[in-house]
Amino acid sequence: MLIATWNVNSIRTRLDHVKSWLKAIKPDVLCIQETKVDNPLFPKNEFEDIGYEVRFFGQKAYNGVAIISKLPIDDVRTGFCGELKDDSETDIFEAQKRIISALINNIRIINVYVPNGSALGTEKYHYKLKWLKYLKRYIDLIENRGEPICLLGDFNIALESKDIHSPERLTGGIMASELERSELKGIINNRLQDVFRLFEQDTNHWSWWDYRSGAWDRDKGWRIDHIYLSEELVENTKSCLIDKNTRGLIKPSDHAPVLVDINWPPLEEESSEIEFLEY
Numbered sequence: 001m002l003i004a005t006w007n008v009n010s011i012r013t014r015l016d017h018v019k020s021w022l023k024a025i026k027p028d029v030l031c032i033q034e035t036k037v038d039n040p041l042f043p044k045n046e047f048e049d050i051g052y053e054v055r056f057f058g059q060k061a062y063n064g065v066a067i068i069s070k071l072p073i074d075d076v077r078t079g080f081c082g083e084l085k086d087d088s089e090t091d092i093f094e095a096q097k098r099i100i101s102a103l104i105n106n107i108r109i110i111n112v113y114v115p116n117g118s119a120l121g122t123e124k125y126h127y128k129l130k131w132l133k134y135l136k137r138y139i140d141l142i143e144n145r146g147e148p149i150c151l152l153g154d155f156n157i158a159l160e161s162k163d164i165h166s167p168e169r170l171t172g173g174i175m176a177s178e179l180e181r182s183e184l185k186g187i188i189n190n191r192l193q194d195v196f197r198l199f200e201q202d203t204n205h206w207s208w209w210d211y212r213s214g215a216w217d218r219d220k221g222w223r224i225d226h227i228y229l230s231e232e233l234v235e236n237t238k239s240c241l242i243d244k245n246t247r248g249l250i251k252p253s254d255h256a257p258v259l260v261d262i263n264w265p266p267l268e269e270e271s272s273e274i275e276f277l278e279y
Contacts (some may be wrong), residue, residue, distance in 0.1 A: 001105060001264045002026070005152040005225055006246075007033040007113070007208075007255035011066070014187045014253050015043055021246060022050060028070050028261065029104055031111035035064030042066065053260045057100040065100045065153070074103040083138045093131060099138070101246050105264060109231065112153035117174050119177050124183065125174070128156075139187055149230040151192060154208075156224055157184050162203035163223040174259035175224060175279065192228035196240045207242050208255045216247055228261045235262040 004027045008014040011032060035042065035058045044054040047068050057070040057078040058064035062209065067073060073094035077083055078091040078100050112135065118127035142149055157175045170176050187192070196205070204220025214223060227240060238261040247256045 001028050001107075001262045002259060003031075003109065003150060003152070003227070004257050004259040005031045005033070005154070005227060006257040007225060007253060009034045009036075009255065011035040011064075012041075012043065012138050013251070014039055015046060016158065016251055017252065019046060019050060021243075021257065022047075022052065022068070022204050023101050023255075025243070028066040029109060031109065031152055031255075033064070033111070034111035034161045035063055035066050035087065037064060055100065055102060058095045059095075059254040063097045063113060065096055065098060065113050066101055067100060067104075067109065067111055068155060069102075069104055074099065076102045080138060081083050083141055084278045085133065088244045089138075090134065093134065098131070099135070101139065101142075103147070106148065107150050107264065108145075108147040110139070110142070110149065110151045110153075112151065112155070114153070114155045114157065117180065119174055122274070129179055129183055132180070132187065136183070136187045136189075139192075143191060143230075148227075148232050149185075149192060150233060150260075151228040152226065152258070152260075154224060155184065155226050157181060157260075158224055159184060160228070165204075165220040165222065176224065178216040188228060192230055195227050195229050195234065195237055196223075196242070196258065198226070198234070198237065199240050205242060206244075206256075207258055209247060211254050218231050225255055225258050227258055229260070233262055233264065236266050237261070238263060 037058050038060045039058050042056045047054050052068045053073050055076045057064035063224040065165045079095050084090050118124035158164045159182045159222050162172045207223050207225035209216040209221040240260045243257045
């Protein structure tokens with residue numbers, strides 16, 4: 001089962017890129033962030049025409065998340081209120097469409113677009129920290145139900161120094177502050193694993209390159225797009241890769257897809273290796 005996450009930075013702007021990538025890579029599930037489109041205008045027919053179901057939770061011009069799947073999508077839950085139904089304080093988060101989850105092949109797939117936070121000490125930064133606290137409560141409930149968890153998306157956090165191109169300069173700033181990292185580690189809490197790091201321990205593996213300052217040409221990136229899996233999925237994971245090819249396209253998203261290949265449901269025979277093609 002091939003599952004991917006990709007911040008597409010506007011699905012209507014990047015529609016041809018995403019469709020070409022789906023046709024080339026053929027993932028079972030693609031979770032996208034920053035769709036930047038209201039639900040009625042999401043181009044779902046474009047994906048249905050190539051064999052994918054779509055569920056989305058969007059808003060005009062900002063944010064927005066969606067799940068695109070070859071497999072049946074069940075029990076879709078949008079926003080924090082989709083899980084934390086009895087918590088009236090979730091209302092403060094509902095204006096920003098940042099989280100959607102569903103059961104696919106008996107895996108609870110949770111697609112998130114974590115707030116950026118703007119700058120340390122700002123109102124947006126404190127909003128980000130509070131959002132992360134609610135994400136922990138959200139995951140707690142799912143864990144209590146015993147569902148296998150695949151938590152993935154754009155976290156806007158470099159969890160370790162080796163996830164940043166210039167850690168000596170950038171550590172402690174936005175997306176690399178102690179408080180942000182602490183909140184994310186609290187969510188993981190020994191129950192989920194950063195699956196990319198099971199296969200690659202070195203630095204210089206980025207998923208996001210700023211449009212500014214020639215970051216792509218100079219390969220000055222960050223690894224802020226993550227996939228976290230619960231134990232039963234980790235035990236059956238074959239590989240996890242970042243597909244940098246998409247960042248080199250004309251008018252690309254500033255993020256690249258991250259993919260995990262899981263032998264699920266567990267079978268004796270192994271699925272084929274991920275192949276990155278030209279598209």
